Amino acid sequence: MSNVIKNKQLTYSTILRSQNSEMNKKLKVFVAMSGGVDSSVATALLKQAKPSEFKKLTGRPTPKGFGGFEVIGAHMKCFNVDGCAARDVDDARRAAEVLGIPFYIFDFEKEYKDKVV
Numbered sequence: 001m002s003n004v005i006k007n008k009q010l011t012y013s014t015i016l017r018s019q020n021s022e023m024n025k026k027l028k029v030f031v032a033m034s035g036g037v038d039s040s041v042a043t044a045l046l047k048q049a050k051p052s053e054f055k056k057l058t059g060r061p062t063p064k065g066f067g068g069f070e071v072i073g074a075h076m077k078c079f080n081v082d083g084c085a086a087r088d089v090d091d092a093r094r095a096a097e098v099l100g101i102p103f104y105i106f107d108f109e110k111e112y113k114d115k116v117v
Contacts, residue, residue: 003013012027014069016049024065024066024067024068025065025067026067026069026070027063027066027068027069027070028069028070028072029032029046029069029070029071029072030074031043031071031073031074032071032074032076033073033074033092033095033103034092035075035088035089035091035095036091038096040090040092040099043071043073043099045057046069047071047100047101049069051066051067051068052080058105059105071099071101072094072102072103073092073099073101073102073103073104074104074105074106075082075088075093075104076105076106077090077106077108077109078108078112078116079107079109079112079113079116079117089105093095108117
């Protein structure tokens with residue numbers, strides 16, 4: 001399904017209408033996972049969230065037909081200062097596996113070295 005919006009500001013309600021045309025539709029959420037406890041717990045809470053908890057988690061009214069979140073884990077590989085980046089990515093990947101969610105690694109090491117360091 002393709003949604004084309006012309007000459008219209010993309011608003012929260014527009015996004016919800018386009019994503020929630022079916023009952024019990026899950027909203028796709030990418031969660032940045034560092035490999036630490038905080039991001040892993042946040043990911044687990046979103047994966048287990050019930051429709052009744054949408055407002056508590058987002059501060060927005062629950063959209064009609066909301067059926068939970070489709071959670072996707074993401075890790076950004078940046079400049080490795082202390083040598084623990086490989087361990088961090090392994091920890092994040094392991095947490096994603098335990099939660100049963102897809103996991104992607106985005107390699108920004110070159111960009112980070114060029115523009116930040």
